[in-house]
Amino acid sequence: xxxxxxxxxxxxxxxxxxxxxxxxxxxxxxxxxxxxxxxxxxxxxxxxxxxxxxxxxxxxxxxxxxxxxxxxxxxxxxxxxxxxxxx
Amino acid sequence: xxxxxxxxxxxxxxxxxxxxxxxxxxxxxxxxxxxxxxxxxxxxxxxxxxxxxxxxxxxxxxxxxxxxxxxxxxxxxxxxxxxxxxxxxxxxxxxxxxxxxxxxxxxxxxxxxxxxxxxxxxxxxxxxxxxxxxxxxxxxxxxxxxxxxxxxxxxxxxxxxxxxxxxxxxxxxxxxxxxxxxxxxxxxxxxxxxxxxxxxxxxxxxxxxxxxxxxxxxxxxxxxxxxxxxxxxxxxxxxxxxxxxxxxxxxxxxxxxxxxxxxxxxxxxxxxxxxxxxxxxxxxxxxxxxxxxxxxxxxxxxxxxxxxxxxxxxxxxxxxxxxxxxxxxxxxxxxxxxxxxxxxxxxxxxxxxxxxxxxxxxxxxxxxxxxxxxxxxxxxxxxxxxxxxxxxxxxxxxxxxxxxxxxxxxxxxxxxxxxxxxxxxxxxxxxxxxxxxxxxxxxxxxxxxxxxxxxxxxxxxxxxxxxxxxxxxxxxxxxxxxxxxxxxxxxxxxxxxxxxxxxxxxxxxxxxxxxxxxxxxxxxxxxxxxxxxxxxxxxxxxxxxxxxxxxxxxxxxxxxxxxxxxx
Numbered sequence: 001x002x003x004x005x006x007x008x009x010x011x012x013x014x015x016x017x018x019x020x021x022x023x024x025x026x027x028x029x030x031x032x033x034x035x036x037x038x039x040x041x042x043x044x045x046x047x048x049x050x051x052x053x054x055x056x057x058x059x060x061x062x063x064x065x066x067x068x069x070x071x072x073x074x075x076x077x078x079x080x081x082x083x084x085x086x087x
Numbered sequence: 088x089x090x091x092x093x094x095x096x097x098x099x100x101x102x103x104x105x106x107x108x109x110x111x112x113x114x115x116x117x118x119x120x121x122x123x124x125x126x127x128x129x130x131x132x133x134x135x136x137x138x139x140x141x142x143x144x145x146x147x148x149x150x151x152x153x154x155x156x157x158x159x160x161x162x163x164x165x166x167x168x169x170x171x172x173x174x175x176x177x178x179x180x181x182x183x184x185x186x187x188x189x190x191x192x193x194x195x196x197x198x199x200x201x202x203x204x205x206x207x208x209x210x211x212x213x214x215x216x217x218x219x220x221x222x223x224x225x226x227x228x229x230x231x232x233x234x235x236x237x238x239x240x241x242x243x244x245x246x247x248x249x250x251x252x253x254x255x256x257x258x259x260x261x262x263x264x265x266x267x268x269x270x271x272x273x274x275x276x277x278x279x280x281x282x283x284x285x286x287x288x289x290x291x292x293x294x295x296x297x298x299x300x301x302x303x304x305x306x307x308x309x310x311x312x313x314x315x316x317x318x319x320x321x322x323x324x325x326x327x328x329x330x331x332x333x334x335x336x337x338x339x340x341x342x343x344x345x346x347x348x349x350x351x352x353x354x355x356x357x358x359x360x361x362x363x364x365x366x367x368x369x370x371x372x373x374x375x376x377x378x379x380x381x382x383x384x385x386x387x388x389x390x391x392x393x394x395x396x397x398x399x400x401x402x403x404x405x406x407x408x409x410x411x412x413x414x415x416x417x418x419x420x421x422x423x424x425x426x427x428x429x430x431x432x433x434x435x436x437x438x439x440x441x442x443x444x445x446x447x448x449x450x451x452x453x454x455x456x457x458x459x460x461x462x463x464x465x466x467x468x469x470x471x472x473x474x475x476x477x478x479x480x481x482x483x484x485x486x487x488x489x490x491x492x493x494x495x496x497x498x499x500x501x502x503x504x505x506x507x508x509x510x511x512x513x514x515x516x517x518x519x520x521x522x523x524x525x526x527x528x529x530x531x532x533x534x535x536x537x538x539x540x541x542x543x544x545x546x547x548x549x550x551x552x553x554x555x556x557x558x559x560x561x562x563x564x565x566x567x568x569x570x571x572x573x574x575x576x577x578x579x580x581x582x583x584x585x586x587x588x589x590x591x592x593x594x595x596x597x598x599x600x601x602x603x604x605x606x607x608x609x610x611x612x613x614x615x616x617x618x619x620x621x622x623x624x625x626x627x628x629x630x631x632x633x634x635x636x637x638x639x640x641x642x643x644x645x646x647x648x649x650x651x652x653x654x
Contacts, residue, residue: 015214020170023170047175051171051174052177052206055218056210058210060212
């Protein structure tokens with residue numbers, strides 16, 4: 001299991017198009033990928049292959065996310081997703 | 088055995104109907120819910136998967152088309168739709184629900200999407216919250232694919248159906264007009280709403296303003312008595328027999344040969360009687376009745392489409408069909424009038440602030456598109472163009488300027504059209520009633536829309552149930568207003584046709600004739616009855632009656648006086 005922390009760099013946050021891109025990226029890897037966000041003490045999580053769950057994460061520009069990947073290609077998966085999220 | 092129950096409401100469209108209830112959940116879609124046998128869940132899941140697959144193919148085709156278009160970015164929204172179609176939060180949960188609860192796919196989709204809509208609504212970000220339209224769009228597409236094998240948007244109904252819903256938008260009724268709909272029942276709305284008007288023009292019995300619909304479930308047998316304004320739930324055998332007889336009698340109103348003769352009063356005065364239509368298709372049946380003229384074609388129902396903006400070519404073809412079917416009878420095309428309760432396919436409603444001509448002046452692209460289509464059809468018959476909801480001379484001048492501009496443009500592009508097509512004003516606001524003499528020098532004719540006029544004179548909320556209580560054409564304020572309009576227009580020499588509901592009520596029509604009006608236009612359903620009514624009226628007596636009621640004070644006593652005179 002690999003975990004990375006990343007600050008969302010997209011100007012509009014994880015909006016529809018960015019969320020769609022995350023899903024497309026995540027689908028290229030074997031590993032399961034989960035995103036976590038701490039919303040005023042409440043821990044929210046999203047499956048990186050579900051566009052709806054990413055939208056409901058409501059990650060704005062500048063918010064901090066934890067990317068957790070678990071599987072054979074977890075290191076590549078985590079870096080690839082983080083790289084995209086940094087913008 | 089369940090007891091017969093009577094639920095009272097307000098009559099919105101006369102006639103009686105027998106059918107089984109279909110509850111409407113999404114105002115834009117019909118879907119029905121039921122439990123299935125556990126053994127059938129496998130089949131239901133594969134039915135659901137098929138619809139997902141069909142959606143995917145449709146979206147991919149759309150995506151390819153958009154990518155190849157001049158604006159490839161327009162395909163981006165489809166990416167999101169395709170991903171939602173693969174989303175386990177959506178698809179997997181629907182499958183789980185079908186299996187765990189043994190319900191039909193439509194039901195599961197409604198339940199799961201309902202939960203997801205709530206999740207959207209909880210978001211703080213405005214932009215993200217609005218993205219629920221993506222899901223709504225997918226759900227609509229999916230339900231549509233489930234209910235029909237063809238690409239048509241009209242659902243097939245499993246039996247003679249009475250639509251039951253909190254509200255049913257006129258656009259939905261419009262879509263369903265050629266299906267097995269027998270009648271409709273709604274919680275909100277009034278006899279003056281567009282839905283009620285559409286129901287009347289389609290001859291669908293309707294009852295509105297029912298306080299509590301929770302006692303009616305899909306599949307319940309219902310009798311809709313639109314003439315008296317009530318619904319009978321689970322009728323017993325005797326009641327059913329009685330109503331089957333009534334339904335049979337109702338079907339026997341076919342065009343008669345006498346329909347083709349001129350319409351005159353008992354004392355031989357010629358009255359022009361025309362019909363109002365809402366749909367292009369109705370022109371055929373109006374022609375069969377040998378209609379003298381169409382006093383009002385409400386074009387908004389044929390204008391908007393579920394899947395976007397109408398095309399000029401399509402509209403031109405439609406308008407040409409109407410004119411050719413009715414030729415040589417003149418047809419008054421009222422330009423698009425969207426009201427507060429109107430909901431077009433794309434969900435845009437309209438407030439009172441921008442109705443009729445106001446809407447057209449704010450949306451000039453749509454207005455010009457319609458004018459171009461109208462003019463390009465104009466030389467195929469007797470077209471007249473009517474502007475709705477005019478309230479100031481400035482608006483009228485602006486509209487006349489736009490019409491002139493469109494004509495110039497058509498000439499430049501060598502389109503054929505009738506250069507002298509008459510343009511008229513619909514008098515339906517108190518402002519227009521007070522100033523119609525000022526408008527007269529600018530236009531060729533007038534129509535009097537009594538529904539709106541009465542509503543605004545008497546301060547009645549169109550969607551309010553109490554409307555039925557306070558709405559009366561026999562109010563002295565209305566009589567004075569009608570008298571004033573008649574007098575003002577007499578001097579101007581411009582013809583006027585009364586085309587509101589008032590013209591279709593025998594007593595109210597008698598008042599109109601007594602006040603001097605000689606041209607009326609009524610719904611197709613009311614046409615044969617009104618011909619008979621007029622044939623039995625003595626105009627001399629009606630003039631005396633009008634003089635008498637103009638001096639009376641109470642709406643109730645005026646109405647009683649008129650009804651007792653005409654018998």
